Amino acid sequence: MGKKEKLITGVDIGSHAVKVCQLQKSGDQYSLQAVGSISLPPGAVEDGVLQEPDEVGKAIAILFKNLKIRNARVGISISGYSVIVKKISLEVMEEDELAEYINTEAEQYIPFDIEDVYLDFQDLKTAEDENDRTDVMLVAAKKEVIDDYLALLQGLKLKPVLVDVDGFALENIWETTSETRENVALVDIGASKMNINIIADGASVLARDIVIGSEQITEQIASTFDLKYEEAEKLKLGLNVEDDKKAQLEEIFNDTCTHWVLEIKKAIDLYSGNHPGKPLSKLVLSGGGSKVVGLQEFVARETGLEVVRFNPFASMKRNEKKFDERYLSALAPEMAIAAGLAIRPAPF
Numbered sequence: 001m002g003k004k005e006k007l008i009t010g011v012d013i014g015s016h017a018v019k020v021c022q023l024q025k026s027g028d029q030y031s032l033q034a035v036g037s038i039s040l041p042p043g044a045v046e047d048g049v050l051q052e053p054d055e056v057g058k059a060i061a062i063l064f065k066n067l068k069i070r071n072a073r074v075g076i077s078i079s080g081y082s083v084i085v086k087k088i089s090l091e092v093m094e095e096d097e098l099a100e101y102i103n104t105e106a107e108q109y110i111p112f113d114i115e116d117v118y119l120d121f122q123d124l125k126t127a128e129d130e131n132d133r134t135d136v137m138l139v140a141a142k143k144e145v146i147d148d149y150l151a152l153l154q155g156l157k158l159k160p161v162l163v164d165v166d167g168f169a170l171e172n173i174w175e176t177t178s179e180t181r182e183n184v185a186l187v188d189i190g191a192s193k194m195n196i197n198i199i200a201d202g203a204s205v206l207a208r209d210i211v212i213g214s215e216q217i218t219e220q221i222a223s224t225f226d227l228k229y230e231e232a233e234k235l236k237l238g239l240n241v242e243d244d245k246k247a248q249l250e251e252i253f254n255d256t257c258t259h260w261v262l263e264i265k266k267a268i269d270l271y272s273g274n275h276p277g278k279p280l281s282k283l284v285l286s287g288g289g290s291k292v293v294g295l296q297e298f299v300a301r302e303t304g305l306e307v308v309r310f311n312p313f314a315s316m317k318r319n320e321k322k323f324d325e326r327y328l329s330a331l332a333p334e335m336a337i338a339a340g341l342a343i344r345p346a347p348f
Helices: 053-066 095-108 143-155 166-178 215-225 229-236 243-274 295-303 325-342
Strands: 009-013 017-026 029-039 073-078 083-091 117-123 133-142 159-165 184-189 194-200 203-210 282-286 306-309
Touching: 009 053, 009 325, 017 053, 017 325, 029 053, 029 325, 053 143, 073 143, 073 166, 073 325, 083 203, 095 117, 095 133, 117 143, 133 143, 133 159, 143 159, 159 166, 159 325, 166 184, 166 194, 166 203, 166 325, 184 243, 194 243, 203 243, 215 229, 215 243, 243 295, 282 295, 282 325, 295 306
Parallel strands: 009 073, 073 159, 184 282, 282 306
Antiparallel strands: 009 017, 017 029, 083 133, 117 133, 184 194, 194 203
16 A cells, blocks of 8 residues: 555636536545536636626635535636737756746736736757757736635635646646646637647647637527527537427527637647647546537547547546446546646645
8 A cells, every 4th residue: 555645735726617626545546535516606707807706706615614614725717818828949058047046037028017917948959969948837816816716715715726828737637637648729718718838748839819609608508499408508518309309409509619619620720730740649528618519529530639538537536436437437528627636735
């Protein structure tokens, strides 16, 4: 038996729902301890920014209580206009020298006032010899947005120890659970945004957020058929579809999903142009939007790639008496980011 490692609780705060995941690690094996999702009122979170912190706080408190989670060390991730992720090419430097350079020169790479952001970076160590330049991943996030999240969590007596970026959390859980070095496009479709992260040779080479998501389809269905939001959501997932609605639903799906695929293909084409010798082996869909009926087949047809729907829990141990397998399978794709946070070790 491997030694058990204390991990953080992953809290993914989206525009449509809050997702929480708690894992345990023993040796190299992860086991699922708790997982759940709760819907948020419309407008509670917009483009990654808290608009109604009290409502979001209530949702988080309900999840922690219902799931009986006592681990107060939590991690969150962000996306949207308030965070910039940029790859820059720099001369090879020692880490402390690189940190000093980033802190003094970062403003030329980001569209925010340097005083208004938190900065972080990672040297991807792409230089093959000392005369080469190296790629550095630079991340800048607005202090105001981050501080609002931290205040919300601390007000709930939780201890935020990690703030990640959606795309990196997704990358971490994919690499941890897939145990492969394949070149893949990770595409997470949420309610109001799409995150694309292309991984080649075990590193992120292209990451972008696009402000489109599955809520577009729900709103169009609700408007077209004069339905409540909850009923429109069911139709979006292919539930209770009456024959007289099928043609109009197909038109709605085609219009919106075509837009999604165009954005995905733009990213793939950019990657392929810069890395002609490293073709993608597959495209991995996650997020609540990945469950839209027919999307997986549509993306495969339009991109020519194998498309799989990501289940981050597929290889994890779990108590079969505690977790209903059908519920877990249905929930899994939208839990990818929360799980990507939950695999991180808890600092003491």
